[in-house]
Amino acid sequence: MARTQGSHSETTGPRIRAAAETLFARHGYAAVSMRQIAGAVGLQAGALYNYTPDKQSLLVDLMQRHMEALMGAWAQEVQGDTALAALEAFARFHIRFNLARRDAVFIAYNELRNLEPEGFAQIEALRNAYEGELAGILTAGREAGLFQLEEPRVTTRAVIALLNGVLTWYRDDGRLSLEEVESLHWQMVRRLVGV
Amino acid sequence: MARTQGSHSETTGPRIRAAAETLFARHGYAAVSMRQIAGAVGLQAGALYNYTPDKQSLLVDLMQRHMEALMGAWAQEVQGDTALAALEAFARFHIRFNLARRDAVFIAYNELRNLEPEGFAQIEALRNAYEGELAGILTAGREAGLFQLEEPRVTTRAVIALLNGVLTWYRDDGRLSLEEVESLHWQMVRRLVGV
């Protein structure tokens, strides 16, 4: 407790990122001003520049942290020993993880166009790595004779798109529970890949 | 040929909309200025206000025209007499129509958050009507014993999401032709709904 009450440097960074994430997701990166972000955290705009060199870096930082959290969490997931078990694990993980971080996901998918080339390349590489995880499962399942896929790359993207659809309509207080939504989508994915 | 060369009122309206559509899709509504739009058409910013009362109306106008073109085109589509034929028609139509108008589709899905309440309600109603077309096909197919669906509403959204996925990666000069992409997705939808 040596720190004085006025010094918040260890918490304001995360609070700034949290506020920016919410605001960017709701209104879009371009539509949100540094003043709005500062206001949400109880700061003046100038103070933000103690935490980020500029607005663009704030966006890149959010996306990078999200993609790395996604990859890290998937790496720790129990994946089973068959392609079928791995696919179920992926489908359920993707829905669960992304629904818990909708703002970050929304930003990662919709603000890529507002990234300058270097940031864009970084984020795209991380996304390709994640899609590659699913692609690996699908091709393994095809080689094992479990799945029926005409075009693994197309199927990979189709499965991701299908799962991401949930993010646009699911509500925590809605008719269906998370577990039900997971299971419904797993059944659809299962049929889609021709099990 | 009675018109003078300097008078372009019949064509500048469409040209403004076309330029706005391209720019909004590429950079986002909030990031595009009226000056940019005017510049793309060869006008000064002030002249735009002969064609739209404000920037927001330009966005609503684009979305409305797109959704109405979508509904109108689907109404004219030959839909077959079984739910299976109707579903194939819908899947192929959705991919073909939307791929031909990617900018408009992109705007319709990503700029809803930049709409004021009245505009938002209008566009959402049109979208719900379109989704209702697919929902009708799916429930008809289920009642006929053709499809296996746990939750028609969830399946409807899943199919739309799956088909929309194409819009994010398809390239006219890519490896797969439009017809191939249509067929691949139709096969996936077919399996997804448990035919």
Add this chain to the structure above:
DNA sequence: GTCTATAAGGAGATAGAC
């Protein structure tokens, strides 16, 4: 680390000449 003040520029929209 945060503040106030400010620089430098771009935004949406309007007025009035032509």
Add this chain to the structure above:
DNA sequence: GTCTATCTCCTTATAGAC
């Protein structure tokens, strides 16, 4: 119908006091 000029406001980012 388009232009130039302008109003008013907001933007990102920085400088320097505390």
